[in-house]
Amino acid sequence: MNLDRIGASAPSRTHPRSAHLAARDLVKGFGEGPVLDGVSLTVRSGQRLAVIGDNGTGKSTLLRLLAGRIGPDAGTVTSTTGCTLVEQELDLRRGDTVATLHANALRPAQDAVAALERATLALVDDSEGAAERYDEALAQAEALDAWNAEWRLQETLQAFGAGFAGDVALVDLSPGQRYRLRLACALHDPAGVVLVDEPSNHLDDSGLDVLAERLTTHPGIVVLVTHDRWLLSAVATTLLDLDPAFGGAGILFSGGYAEYRASREAALDRWRANHRASVVAERGLREQLAAAQASAPDQWRPGKGAAKHGRASRAAGTVRLFQRRIDDLLEARGPTPPDDLRFVLPDLRGGAKGSLLSAADLALGERVAMPSGHPIDMRAGGRLLIRGVNGAGKSTLLALLAGHLRPDAGTVQRRSGVRIGLLGQEDRFDPEQAALEVIARAERPVPDPQDLRSPVLRTGLLRPPDLDRPLGRLSTGQRRRVALAGLLIHRPAVLLLDEPTNHLSVALVDDLTEALLTTPAAVVLITHDRTLLDAVQDWPTLTLTAPCCRCESAPRRSHERRGMRSGGE
Numbered sequence: 001m002n003l004d005r006i007g008a009s010a011p012s013r014t015h016p017r018s019a020h021l022a023a024r025d026l027v028k029g030f031g032e033g034p035v036l037d038g039v040s041l042t043v044r045s046g047q048r049l050a051v052i053g054d055n056g057t058g059k060s061t062l063l064r065l066l067a068g069r070i071g072p073d074a075g076t077v078t079s080t081t082g083c084t085l086v087e088q089e090l091d092l093r094r095g096d097t098v099a100t101l102h103a104n105a106l107r108p109a110q111d112a113v114a115a116l117e118r119a120t121l122a123l124v125d126d127s128e129g130a131a132e133r134y135d136e137a138l139a140q141a142e143a144l145d146a147w148n149a150e151w152r153l154q155e156t157l158q159a160f161g162a163g164f165a166g167d168v169a170l171v172d173l174s175p176g177q178r179y180r181l182r183l184a185c186a187l188h189d190p191a192g193v194v195l196v197d198e199p200s201n202h203l204d205d206s207g208l209d210v211l212a213e214r215l216t217t218h219p220g221i222v223v224l225v226t227h228d229r230w231l232l233s234a235v236a237t238t239l240l241d242l243d244p245a246f247g248g249a250g251i252l253f254s255g256g257y258a259e260y261r262a263s264r265e266a267a268l269d270r271w272r273a274n275h276r277a278s279v280v281a282e283r284g285l286r287e288q289l290a291a292a293q294a295s296a297p298d299q300w301r302p303g304k305g306a307a308k309h310g311r312a313s314r315a316a317g318t319v320r321l322f323q324r325r326i327d328d329l330l331e332a333r334g335p336t337p338p339d340d341l342r343f344v345l346p347d348l349r350g351g352a353k354g355s356l357l358s359a360a361d362l363a364l365g366e367r368v369a370m371p372s373g374h375p376i377d378m379r380a381g382g383r384l385l386i387r388g389v390n391g392a393g394k395s396t397l398l399a400l401l402a403g404h405l406r407p408d409a410g411t412v413q414r415r416s417g418v419r420i421g422l423l424g425q426e427d428r429f430d431p432e433q434a435a436l437e438v439i440a441r442a443e444r445p446v447p448d449p450q451d452l453r454s455p456v457l458r459t460g461l462l463r464p465p466d467l468d469r470p471l472g473r474l475s476t477g478q479r480r481r482v483a484l485a486g487l488l489i490h491r492p493a494v495l496l497l498d499e500p501t502n503h504l505s506v507a508l509v510d511d512l513t514e515a516l517l518t519t520p521a522a523v524v525l526i527t528h529d530r531t532l533l534d535a536v537q538d539w540p541t542l543t544l545t546a547p548c549c550r551c552e553s554a555p556r557r558s559h560e561r562r563g564m565r566s567g568g569e
Helices: 057-066 098-124 130-145 145-158 176-185 205-217 228-235 256-295 306-333 396-404 435-441 450-456 475-487 507-516 530-535
Strands: 020-029 035-044 050-054 076-081 083-085 191-196 222-227 240-241 251-254 355-364 376-379 383-388 409-415 420-423 494-498 522-526 542-543 560-562
Touching: 020 057, 020 222, 035 057, 035 222, 035 435, 035 560, 050 057, 050 076, 050 228, 057 076, 057 222, 076 176, 076 355, 083 176, 083 560, 098 145, 130 145, 130 420, 145 176, 176 205, 205 228, 222 228, 228 256, 228 507, 228 530, 240 256, 256 306, 256 376, 355 396, 376 522, 396 420, 396 522, 409 450, 420 475, 435 450, 507 530
Parallel strands: 050 222, 050 240, 083 191, 191 222, 383 522, 383 542, 420 494, 494 522
Antiparallel strands: 020 035, 020 076, 240 251, 355 376, 355 409, 542 560
């Protein structure tokens, strides 16, 4: 293993405009062969590289390698500047508050100021080497602009709508609020290289706009992992596709997302055409080989007499010639073109006519309150989009509709015998349990997990080996697929979907979008995915806003409702 990194975990004095990041022949595996196998890339200041690929192809692993958080099994990473890494998930510790993250974000600047103060005192005392230490401390503080760090943090917190009171516990914030807070703390003073993993999963419209502006104006390097098609189009200048069909090294596409899609499809078309031509040529050669073998006297062994010996030698030579041609063809052919996983929504029947799920005036503490006088009534084929800023209670409302929480006020009615399926944002599974076992244990009574193998595979969400792997060895996106598959194989008549595109690959998001538009089941949807929002723009919409206690600057609760219609009849 060779990991050569300069300033990987702290801001560097190198100006972001001269930043350079390179990886050469990276290999990384986790016990079942390499996830990444020979990845190479070079990114310079002003470039924004988007890393895409199916779930489990090593996108997050690549970011951690580039940041120096883990080391490769082989290959090298070099960087002329420091890295800022924002990962998908945050490990919450008991007692952590908003102020905890603020303090962590400001610590480098505060340490630099403290070091300068110590160096100043040493200079006054005329200690040996004090002048050199002072110059170094001053240069570091100036590189960090340490005296303005707190102002920059507050400005970035406000820009991302994350100006929460310092004493608020992190566990009391919604997933979206926590992520906006983490993103603001990381980007208030980014290093020359910014590495961001699935940032749009928990951002509302305003947060997404701020993120895109910050990334596109960053003078250094941006490496972005995202499934968000709008963000890819807005930010990416180059794309690295880690589709295993291209090998573990992936393939680089220059240009933005639109150019990538066209180039990728053209490359796959050429691959498939060449593969078909090779198969046809092989078939013809094998027919000729069979004919040559059949015409060889005595199975190619020369008989008595010179003429027979000559004919046998020529026949044997022809057989060897065709065999060599076949061998050369197979060696040049390469792998079979990919047979991508394609999501297939099970046949979700809409159920009998009439109301399947209804609710009115639901409220739960300060977490959520439905608009008074605007009930929800979901019928077969009905659609409802729930919108609002992070912390408005959207996820809580879905949990109330599903019966996972009990309201303080209001009513909710679920039709007897109607299955209601909830896909939450955060799924907490035992990391030691296999995916198929987790799906089975969600049912009562618990079925034999093997009875669910075929139904799960028919969804196109998971490959056979994934079903038997412990969840702790699956990627975040693969675990999301497990949750979605477990929901859908039981064919609910009402789908309650909380950010269903989070952590999923671009191709799967396209398939899921099409399925939501056509399913006969009733659908209640929460999403910040702008491309999905465009597709469902004609759906009835219920909009919530956050209660004022969540944020120092939050507006008073208000509700907006337009075109409420949630029945299919």
